Amino acid sequence: MPKNPGYRNNNNGPRKRQAQLDEQNPVVQAFRSYATELDAKHDRHERILKLSRDITIESKRIIFFLHSIDSRKQNKTKVLEEAQQRLNKLIEVNFRAIALELRNQDVYQFRAAYSPGLQEFIEAYTYMEYLCNEDNGENSKSISDWSALQLIMQYKVEAEKEKPVQEVGDSSMAGEEETAKAVEKFQFFVDPTEYILGVSDLTGELMRRCINSLGSGDTDTCMETCKALQQFYTGYISLNCQRARELWRKITTMRQSMLKAENVCYNVKVRGGEAAKCASFDQKPAEEADEGFF
Template identity: 25%
Template sequence: MSGVKRDWSGKLKRDGPKPAHPAPARNAFTPMFERLRDELDEHHDRRERIVKLSRDITALSKKIIFSLQRVRKIEPQLPKNIQDEVDARLAEIAKLLAALAPEIQGLNRYRYSRSLMCLEELVEALTFAHYLKTQTLIRYEDLCATVEDLTRQGIAAVATSSEDQVMTDAADGPKQADATKPDPPATVSLTQDDYLYGIFDLTGEMMRFATTTLALTGVLAGSESSTSGDEPRTILQDMHDLGSFFEMLPVGGGSRFQWEKKLEVTRQSVQKVERLGYDWIIRGSEKPKGWVPDLSALDQGPPEEDE
């Protein structure tokens, strides 16, 4: 609260906006403006709800990414404790997506796309998890399907929990089920831009992961050399692939400025991993087992307690 406001004669002024103007007098245009106001309010309220959901989804996605950065090795199964953390966050995200879905159908998908930065963050988390398990980049359709599945799980979870809480009388129960059946529930759709910008960010996570794993295990992350027949592939080759992938693509959606900025960050990440690969080859063989390199010059995650 700020100080007390007084008018020129020292009398206390009442709170509230513009006390000098009482409700403007009605005129021929008032009804029209009132109609437009209601429409605009609907839009503003929806955007507010979307922004809130988006913020929560972003925060949870970031937590997933932090958990994933504690992985030390690319392998088909994430360590159980990390998988549990990821699953728990995803379950929360699913519920938020379920709430978000009806707000961004049809016309409204692109109307609010600027308030939906959370989808990029979610793409980053999901593609990173996929990479750590399979060492491949998940395809666009597959990721769309994943997000739609998540939304459906969220809708189901919200439905069951509300059934638990509210004791619906017998007459209401089946009617609701009928009402939802003909229309498949709305899901969240990813745009190609969400996907591409999410992958830009993925390269940063991969760089961090490569740095940490090399520092702590002394091995550049990659496929096990025991994989029969094929040549093993390291994260450095994957980074090179991603780098060329973006260099070869025409400038995508969004603004050119934004695209170039992301591309530049990706280039830097690729080069950081290149340096790691070099260090690993040149010094890796000399280094006594258990020796930990000096990490001060490398970009690395927050200090971690290792098992």
């Protein structure tokens, strides 16, 4: 006799019948279509995310490679040419693949998937442009704006040819219609907000270049890079970004980079050639320091 009289073995009990769905029911069919649509969206998101990771990794490598420029080795031209080729490959392969995925889609739904890669690419591309225009005079030191970057991300793809019904005497017209439908144009949308965030990261690389140029004895480059940092910071603090949390964080980091560069230039002016040996470049500004734009 079991210890618990109310105990019942579930294995020997009656099994519950599983309800069978009526596939012809309109509600069931609607949810099936929703599931298929969501699965396709998630798969597309994962593919874009993987492409963005590849772009991020390669862009970081290109930035590190650009920092290998040394005036003593005279390798600037060679490094810039190789960096340009690697950046063009990202545009023609990775960004083209993302643009194909986003074709006829709402790009803002997948913005979080490709945003890190796009910002890192903008940082690498603008840094390469800055180095290319560095020796062209003070008025020629510039980087591509948002519209110029958008123009280089235009693509073409061959669409399926649709052969119209050819009538007698209309052979030339039919050929023109077939050629017009053979090529389809599309683009990778560069969000202006992502461009602003990517350029703000450029100031960190300029700060590193300022310090590295002092280590190699190139004080002129050190001074010019510090001026460029000040111009970037002046432009960014003029933006009304009180509610843009990410941009506000980047501006705070930009200020720290600018102060480090100014500290380097101060040591160059005061101590001259001994600045590289005696200066400390890791000083952080005090928290109560007035930034001048609150």
